[in-house]
Amino acid sequence: xxxxxRRAIATYVAQQLTTGTDSKKVVLQLAAYxxxxxxxxxxxxxxxxxxxxxxxxxxxxxxxxxxxxxxAETKKAVEKYIKQQTGATTVALxxxxxxxxxxxxxxxxxxxxxxxxxxxxxxxxxxxFKKA
Amino acid sequence: xxxxxxxxxxxxxxxxSGSLFSALGIDLQLLxxxxxxxxxxxxxxxxxxxxxxxxxxxxxxxxxxxxAKAAIEAQAMASESQEQISELLTEARTQAAExxxxxxxxxxxxxxxxxxxxxxxxxxxxxxxxANIEKSIETAKRELHNETLELxxxxxxxxxxxxxDKKADAALIASxxxxxx
Amino acid sequence: xxxxSITELSNDLRNAIAKLETTGNLDEVGVxxxxxxxxxxxxxxxxxxxxxxxxxxxGEGIVEAFALNLMxxxxxxxxxxxxxxxxxxxxxxxxxxxxxxxxxxELLGRVVDPLGRAIDGGPAIKTKQQGLxxxxxxxxMGRKSVHEPLMTGISAIDVMFPIGRGQRELIxxxxxxxxxxxxxxxxxxxxxxxxxxxxxxxxxGQKRSKIARLVERLKQEGVMDQxxxxxxxxxxxxxxxxxxxxxxxxxxEYFRDNSQHALMIYxxxxxxxxxxxxxxxLLRRPPGREAYPGDVFYLHSRLLERSAxxxxxxxxxxxxxLPIIETQAGDISAYIPTNVISITDGQIFLETDLFxxxxxxxxxxxxxxxxxxxxxxxxxxxxxxxxxKLGLSQFRELASFAQFGSDLDxxxxxxxxxxxxxxxxxxxxxxxxxxVWQQVxxxxxxxxxxxxxxxxxxxxxxxxxxxxxxxxxxxxxxTELDKGAKPTEEILKSIELTALSTAKGFEG
Numbered sequence: 001x002x003x004x005x006r007r008a009i010a011t012y013v014a015q016q017l018t019t020g021t022d023s024k025k026v027v028l029q030l031a032a033y034x035x036x037x038x039x040x041x042x043x044x045x046x047x048x049x050x051x052x053x054x055x056x057x058x059x060x061x062x063x064x065x066x067x068x069x070x071x072a073e074t075k076k077a078v079e080k081y082i083k084q085q086t087g088a089t090t091v092a093l094x095x096x097x098x099x100x101x102x103x104x105x106x107x108x109x110x111x112x113x114x115x116x117x118x119x120x121x122x123x124x125x126x127x128x129f130k131k132a
Numbered sequence: 133x134x135x136x137x138x139x140x141x142x143x144x145x146x147x148x149s150g151s152l153f154s155a156l157g158i159d160l161q162l163l164x165x166x167x168x169x170x171x172x173x174x175x176x177x178x179x180x181x182x183x184x185x186x187x188x189x190x191x192x193x194x195x196x197x198x199x200a201k202a203a204i205e206a207q208a209m210a211s212e213s214q215e216q217i218s219e220l221l222t223e224a225r226t227q228a229a230e231x232x233x234x235x236x237x238x239x240x241x242x243x244x245x246x247x248x249x250x251x252x253x254x255x256x257x258x259x260x261x262x263a264n265i266e267k268s269i270e271t272a273k274r275e276l277h278n279e280t281l282e283l284x285x286x287x288x289x290x291x292x293x294x295x296x297d298k299k300a301d302a303a304l305i306a307s308x309x310x311x312x313x
Numbered sequence: 314x315x316x317x318s319i320t321e322l323s324n325d326l327r328n329a330i331a332k333l334e335t336t337g338n339l340d341e342v343g344v345x346x347x348x349x350x351x352x353x354x355x356x357x358x359x360x361x362x363x364x365x366x367x368x369x370x371x372g373e374g375i376v377e378a379f380a381l382n383l384m385x386x387x388x389x390x391x392x393x394x395x396x397x398x399x400x401x402x403x404x405x406x407x408x409x410x411x412x413x414x415x416x417x418x419e420l421l422g423r424v425v426d427p428l429g430r431a432i433d434g435g436p437a438i439k440t441k442q443q444g445l446x447x448x449x450x451x452x453x454m455g456r457k458s459v460h461e462p463l464m465t466g467i468s469a470i471d472v473m474f475p476i477g478r479g480q481r482e483l484i485x486x487x488x489x490x491x492x493x494x495x496x497x498x499x500x501x502x503x504x505x506x507x508x509x510x511x512x513x514x515x516x517x518g519q520k521r522s523k524i525a526r527l528v529e530r531l532k533q534e535g536v537m538d539q540x541x542x543x544x545x546x547x548x549x550x551x552x553x554x555x556x557x558x559x560x561x562x563x564x565x566e567y568f569r570d571n572s573q574h575a576l577m578i579y580x581x582x583x584x585x586x587x588x589x590x591x592x593x594x595l596l597r598r599p600p601g602r603e604a605y606p607g608d609v610f611y612l613h614s615r616l617l618e619r620s621a622x623x624x625x626x627x628x629x630x631x632x633x634x635l636p637i638i639e640t641q642a643g644d645i646s647a648y649i650p651t652n653v654i655s656i657t658d659g660q661i662f663l664e665t666d667l668f669x670x671x672x673x674x675x676x677x678x679x680x681x682x683x684x685x686x687x688x689x690x691x692x693x694x695x696x697x698x699x700x701x702k703l704g705l706s707q708f709r710e711l712a713s714f715a716q717f718g719s720d721l722d723x724x725x726x727x728x729x730x731x732x733x734x735x736x737x738x739x740x741x742x743x744x745x746x747x748x749v750w751q752q753v754x755x756x757x758x759x760x761x762x763x764x765x766x767x768x769x770x771x772x773x774x775x776x777x778x779x780x781x782x783x784x785x786x787x788x789x790x791x792t793e794l795d796k797g798a799k800p801t802e803e804i805l806k807s808i809e810l811t812a813l814s815t816a817k818g819f820e821g
Binding site for chain 2: 322325326329330335338339434435436533535563777778781782785814815817818
């Protein structure tokens with residue numbers, strides 16, 4: 001049997017989920033395939049790819065990273081922004097607190113990222129303007 | 133020998149031969165005898181001795197003439213060779229002079245070329261030294277710039293960490309979202 | 314500027330802070346999956362194009378890479394810097410452009426790396442334009458046939474295997490046979506004869522000490538001002554060795570496209586092929602003959618095809634190429650040498666045997682060829698080349714009989730002696746290129762028999778002497794001859810007289 005690429009697997013799974021197939025069934029199918037072909041190590045990559053195809057189908061999921069706890073207002077603003085940029089119908093965001101970003105926000109969605117954190121700006125200042 | 137004694141007898145009786153000759157004291161018979169003897173001698177000389185002698189003399193003459201001619205020719209050739217030699221010598225001298233001139237020219241050109249090279253090397257060394265100084269200054273400037281950037285970043289990090297509160301952070305995020313495309 | 318001004322420094326820093334954009338965009342990003350041996354495998358970035366530049370954000374700055382393997386699930390990107398700074402999990406963004414290098418006259422006199430960064434310790438290179446590293450070659454209608462000579466200053470080449478502007482002539486030989494020396498002499502000659510040709514020397518995997526010596530020598534000869542050196546050493550990553558000739562060609566193309574003439578020297582393409590092989594094997598591309606990838610021919614053909622003579626409509630500029638290939642034990646039928654021989658417009662073959670016999674440049678007259686030939690020769694040189702080629706070919710036929718010395722007839726002996734004189738005449742010291750009039754006068758002196766009384770061992774001395782006298786006594790005639798037109802009767806006469814009188818001083 002030829003090796004299915006991650007893209008092919010992810011496309012199939014995303015398609016199944018968007019057309020309303022029972023998610024439990026799809027998950028079991030995927031798990032069985034991965035175990036059978038000994039590709040369980042690629043699980044996280046495949047999940048990311050599935051998220052990508054789901055976002056293309058209109059269901060965006062992502063992570064917001066901030067230095068301090070996210071307010072509800074901010075979360076709403078980010079969701080609005082993402083809907084605007086990607087034309088998504090549903091947005092599901094997880095929140096992640098990372099004090100090392102110092103301030104600002106980092107929005108990571110499948111395949112794209114907005115990094116407006118203070119730490120990144122400082123890194124850019126430190127590195128991009130260095131004289132070679 | 134009878135005729136000799138005959139003449140001797142005749143000579144002994146002078147008056148019977150003539151009065152002129154006896155007056156002169158010439159013995160006619162003796163005279164005729166001597167004339168005949170002389171003629172015989174001349175004849176013999178002329179037939180045997182004289183031609184051989186003349187031949188020898190002629191040969192001698194020819195030899196002398198030939199030798200003289202050869203001498204003259206040799207003389208002429210010698211003077212001609214002399215001319216040629218002097219011509220060749222002149223030419224050789226001219227060429228030698230030319231070769232020496234060329235050598236001198238090449239030498240002087242080499243000298244001026246090496247002078248030129250030495251001068252340009254000296255100039256180059258000075259220019260290189262100058263360039264090296266400028267390079268080290270540029271490097272120092274660069275390092276100072278980079279070091280200062282690092283320090284600025286560190287300072288900013290420290291300050292913002294302590295100063296940034298929730299409200300300011302929220303405002304920061306809001307403005308970032310507004311400007312983001 | 315010989316002082317450090319604090320005001321200037323602080324202004325620089327203030328500008329940097331002002332330029333800092335505190336906002337970002339929702340950019341397409343990828344993630345480094347794994348990195349090693351100069352290759353980073355990236356996940357994501359589905360819109361990345363072939364050869365597009367990727368920027369990997371490390372903690373110490375941005376490391377650039379270019380995408381060479383676009384596969385279904387990941388991208389194989391070759392790093393353009395140290396792979397020690399890149400770690401798995403780092404974010405990768407698209408730069409938005411394919412590889413380009415700075416191009417323009419600001420590069421003249423500088424030593425740069427294949428990305429256009431200065432490595433000679435001087436100020437950073439700032440040019441007004443950028444040129445694409447990978448670029449399509451000019452089409453058929455945009456070209457003109459090669460008709461102008463590119464004088465190398467080496468008699469053997471200019472007379473027998475002339476190189477024209479826009480030609481590709483391969484220099485091929487074993488190690489230590491004088492390949493780079495030929496190239497350097499050609500560069501020096503462009504300066505000495507004020508031809509206006511810009512030299513671009515690409516050092517592919519050459520020792521840094523060798524490059525430093527070369528820069529010194531070019532500065533000494535006053536040619537560095539019209540030379541660009543693109544240098545990579547064996548310590549540089551294979552990606553830089555791979556890019557070096559293409560980047561340098563982009564720099565040379567600037568001059569070609571602006572109605573000027575440029576000379577590219579690729580030293581050497583064997584190391585280039587080896588670097589490409591390394592990269593291809595690490596990118597998991599299938600190996601072919603001698604483990605080279607299947608497109609190793611295309612690697613060199615697309616590079617050399619960019620060297621051309623442009624038509625008058627496009628400015629009549631030219632880009633001449635002198636690629637160098639190193640053979641092993643004189644084997645020119647190996648894979649890479651045969652590839653490049655079939656691409657170029659001729660080759661100059663240097664033999665180790667000739668080199669050790671003292672014939673330097675060690676050019677093999679039998680195996681070398683120039684496919685452009687007389688079309689790229691000036692009238693003056695053309696007028697003497699026939700005699701020289703004939704004399705040498707006759708000598709080659711009889712060379713094996715030279716040992717018989719006194720057993721040969723007069724005609725054969727004189728041909729052998731003539732050939733020996735010609736061979737001696739064509740020897741040339743390094744860094745002493747000859748101008749047109751010097752070459753014409755020297756060859757006429759031997760082919761017309763003016764030097765027949767000079768033994769072969771004294772030919773060089775006689776030549777030097779004759780040239781000095783010609784320049785001293787007939788400067789006007791020689792200047793006229795140097796312009797390249799066929800020599801007039803008057804000029805021929807002055808050469809004859811000077812040669813004959815010089816010969817007398819060197820008679821054996």
